[in-house]
Amino acid sequence: MAARLLRLWALYAYLDGMWIARDFRSFIFYYLADAVTAVASVAGVLLLAQRFDGIPPWTRDQVLFLLGFGMVARFVPDMMGNYNVLHISRRIGRGQLDHILVQPQPVWMALLTEGFAPFWGLLSLAPGVGLMVWAGQRMGLEATPSWLLAFALNLAGASAALMAYAALWGFAAFFQPRAAEEISGSAVDLLTDLKGFPLDALGPGLRTALLTVIPAGLMAWYPCRALLGLDHGIAALWVTPAAAVALCCAACLMFRMGMRRYAQVGSSRYTSFGHRR
């Protein structure tokens, strides 16, 4: 199975590379758009942190680290979720799941590989890593092996949480195809919008909501609190990975229920837009 996954990822990497390199103008434009989007999406908070020397109780450097973390955490879902795999509600709601069902492989395997586009989003990875390294150095952050392990776990947890969360909303399309397509997009956008903000000032109810139902806080804020020592105690380091596992389990359950329903009702709609393009 692992060999097949690797073969499929290699195939989709090849397709992605061929697509990007199809002509020089597209190549330049693609990366330009990628870079501008990456910078503009964090520039607001970045400039705010510069202007006010941080966003209380976060110092400016801590905010920079948080922004970098959020960018890198977002990179993996973006890299894995092309062709509307991250916004799977669109494919389910548009009847495009049928294209996967005629492939001789499990649906989960197709979903895990078909959206793989490693050349996409590279320019959000580089500034993200750069911001974290720069801010880490300015803060005198000591990257011990155990801290690096915790960092990797939290980063993977944040990425997985976003993918699972997007999948949860996306799989709702098995039950409400049109409504879920609309809501799923807004729900994922909300995470992207809020991932760069320190959410400490929120009331307890809102804060809980942003760590559970709409886990924008897991994208960067909570894991960074734990990693930068704003939350004391080892337990805080495990919250994001644990939440990611819980969200993944919920997504798997929803997927199984959805597939059972899809076999019964199928999709009465079909549009080719957003599929393999």
Place this chain on the structure above:
Amino acid sequence: MHRSDRADIPASGIVVECRAVCKTFRQRQPSERPRDVLRNLLHPRFRTVEALRDVSFTVNRGEVVAYAGPNGAGKSTTIKLLSGMLAPTSGSVRVLGIDPVAERTRYVGRIGVVFGQRTELWWDHPVAASYEWKRVVWDIPRERFERMCGVAREILGVGETWNTLARELSLGQRMRADLGMAMLHEPEILFLDEPTLGLDVLAKRSMTRLVRQLSATGSVTVMVTSHDMNELEQLAGRVIFIESGSLAYDGDFAGLRREFGDLRRLVLETDDATAPTLPGAELVGSQGMRHEYRLRGAGADVAALSAGAGEQCRVLDVETHRAPIDEVIAGIYEHWGRQRPTGTA
């Protein structure tokens, strides 16, 4: 076409088996009146659509079967059931001895599906890239892949668009490329759902050529749906007719003509622009002194009709021919339309 690497496939026997298959859907029926917005939100109305009702049939290996019926009859639903995309509400579907839904991944590796309105090609990539994608995902041995690419190039003319982006293909080119791609893994059964929709004559012809070549081998079973009955008659030896979800006819085309009216045409060329009146024949139209009549049933006496015409004018020439199959089908649809109670799904 070689099938040396598929020696395990038996040469005959039932490959498709549908038993008492029913499929129902619920359809939302929202009101368009603004005052009903709240009701639409909180208490929406639904209606139940019986897409298939108690449909049973079998298909033998190597058969080419036309699956026909008017719009909304249940053709695409049947193809989806047979492709493992949908499960029946009741009844059973087995293809190649497999339950298509329960064992989907094993099953779809042995079938090919082409939907006329959908493409499996990667939109922003050349056709060649889509074929390569198929080779990897379907795990097709290199030798078979190269051979079937050759078939696609030779019969379907895919070679000329090999390096063209899918989005830049014409509909005909795209469909040919799609059909060629569906054949790459040498499926045992090919389901073609309206594969010639919107295609020109030449594109249809190359499709037909491929299906005929496949059927000539006797090892590939083809089920094809289309609204073009002439094309289906050329392709298939057997036609299954479905209407409002129920099986209405299963047999050959000759039988279909017999059962639903063997419409024949009588064309008389006379010396008079006024068409003679012939009891038992219905005038379809006149062009100058050429008059065309519709004859119902095989028992119409052409000699007697010609003689009757000769009493009214001088008959210069007499021709008879079978009405196009489309006309038979139109007659059937009209008949069903009259029988169907209003307001049903």
Place this chain on the structure above:
Amino acid sequence: MLGENPLFLLTYLLRLLRLAALLAVWRAVFAARGQAGGLDVEQVLTYTLLAGILAEPLNCRTGLDRSLWEGAIVTRMLQPIGLVASFVSEMAGRWVVGFAFCSLPMLLLAPWLGVDPWPASGAAAAWFGLSLALAVVVGVALDFLYGAAIAVLKTDIWMLDGMRSAVALLLSGAVVPLALMPWGMGRWMQWLPFGALASAPLQIYTGAGDAPTLLALQAFWATALCLFGRRVWRVTRERMVSYGG
């Protein structure tokens, strides 16, 4: 669309959640200081609330890009109505639904969120109406220019769309008021057409900007972009249709 399923309302709930989060962030930022960039916390909260309430008019999206991408532009051109009127009327219809199910509840919830929703003065309210209308004109003109750009570049809309959304959100001042940008950046950002989209009407509403100057700037951009847009449309019309087809 809305009549089909009440779950659509969740989209609006998510917007409310986003607004609440942003308000909390601003409170934290201003907790230790009374004023910044000529704005006090009350003004910034009102500014953010209104940006949430008027999210659609302050960032006009007519649907032209999608129409081009899907090839539906061809059928639009067969309708006995101007292209701009067709898209704008459809967009306005969507706003009505959004206003009823999202903007109005947000406005009603303002006291609960601890925000004063009222304009700085009666005059500010009057100028704001005009400013909002000009913002919509600028927004529609930019949207049509954006449509022309994707047709000329013959590229996928999603690639440009992400860039456009991120840039517009930053430069329009819809999330962070331009006056709060560091190094005086906000001053020159105000002169860009994006500033006419959100920053100008919101500044006027909260009494944070000079209304006549802002209105004059908006009027300039509205005129310039409409004229430029018309010219671009004439030049690229054929290309747009062939792109969409």
